[in-house]
Amino acid sequence: MIQVYNTLTKTKEAFETLEPGRVGMYLCGPTVYKPSHIGHMVGPVIFDAITRYLEYNGYEVRFIVNITDVDDKIIAESAARGMTMAALADEMTADYQANLAALGVDTISAFPKATEHVGNIIAFIEKLIAQGFAYPADGDVYFDVSKFAEYGKLSGRSPKDMLGEGGLTAGQKRNLADFALWKAAKAGEPAWESPWGPGRPGWHIECSVMSQQLLGDTFEIHGGGLDLVFPHHENEVAQSECCTGKPYVKYWMHNGLMQASSEVGKLGGRNTREAEAGDLASQEDGKISKSKGAGAFREMLAEFPGETIRFFVLSTHYRRPIDFSTERIRQVETGLETFYRFFKRFQRVTGASFYALDYAAGRAAEDALVAGFAGDFLTWIREKRTGFLAAMDDDFNTGGGIGELFELVRHLNRFVDENKLEGMAEGPEKVKLVATLVDGTRILRGLSATLGLFQKEAVKAEDAAAEDLLVQGLMTLLIELRANAKKAKDFATADAIRNQLKELGVTLEDRPGGTEWSRG
């Protein structure tokens, strides 16, 4: 049974869908006015893993991430760049989606754009006005929070903290906390015709409208960063529940925010806020979404493989804040190498690729597979799998799950060691042992797939180099020369070859089956 922490109730609840086997999930996506930074990637990685895990559990998941492509910031930035809002939005959307692809985030069903739903937005607003929940004022339209008795239920705020002392406290708004559903266009701004004159949608309304269009009036999961609880999600609840008279979302899931040390600014390249003289805050640590120096994610990708960043994000529980630093990601990378080395070893021993390994399609099929496991080794594997699933069932505890994955790979390695599988002569005994190793490895493959890890072999620069025939030939030659030296007990020469290659960034490892080389 999967348990989910719900921000609305502040408790973990049993996960139950409205319709059997089907999950609607909506995640607030980016406002596309500048290249995405690491903070924008946290939610998609987490909810991609959640989607995979739900699918593993037999659910069909419709996962929506919206693109806010009309907004004050986009208008300002595109004007500054001398391009149209649409052109800027397209460019930044492409950047966002390329970053997601690099992280292996590919479970998103659709990326609806606000500008594609303006007609639906207008209809939604008209309905709210007709029911008395919203009011036009001089070309703008506002939501009247005093009309929704439950306003504040998600964020835990009391309405009287937010409502003004009665009266028109803030310009045309009736209450201080009222928020814009529709904004009148100023001269020269992009605008759509509406019953209230030319204008554009407010920020909050698009999510209510697009989620309704794609997922229905009520759906299972709405995700987003913790910083969106108020006012964005609170406002969504108000708009949607007033519009439909039905509950909006069953489970509100909020991820902790990525914190960054100042080095992110350096890493991502040149703090764009440096021009702000005296803004020391931009040099300090803190939440990175305030343009405090978070560099473009694309530049981070030049430094670290997408999978390393994904592994880093998933190595802790999603509700915790997570601190990014180069040192931490290096540590995680070192740990990841353990898996990659095992995959190579698996290939040496079995002749098959870990990545191409068949694995059970879903939890039920895997349960059946594992039920047939016998012997100390496979029984141990089965227990680790149980631990992994217990962690994931408990509010998608990917950090706990990854711990089990590390234990799994250790036991797989031990099995190879204890049975001296590397360098073992071909024969019936080896066939039998390899079959057992494959059975165990299949579980690692299947479980890590639920996190979206190890889906395909990372293509690194070193692999490209390895394909170079000249390099291949030279390495074969050097390894052979060194083998001859070793055979002649000329260890000085053998070590000289190894040490000098090391300085060139090439590592030699002597294995029972011969010498392996790698770069990096």
Add this chain to the structure above:
RNA sequence: GGCGGCAUCGCCAAGUGGCUAAGGCAGUUGAUUGCAAAUCAACCAUCCCCGGUUCGAAUCCGGGCGCCGCCUCCA
């Protein structure tokens, strides 16, 4: 000021009433190796402080100190 969250080994991080407090990084020792690398094995914390509840608490309650987020655009 209001609301909320977090404090677990040198660093990161699971664990939310009861066996020996996961796992990763770093470190020490051993097996293996000509030496390495890799791998395996062993070792490495009583859980911010004080008080309480309980047969029993890292886990619950109260107080304190500290850090963080939201309250304004933000994943």
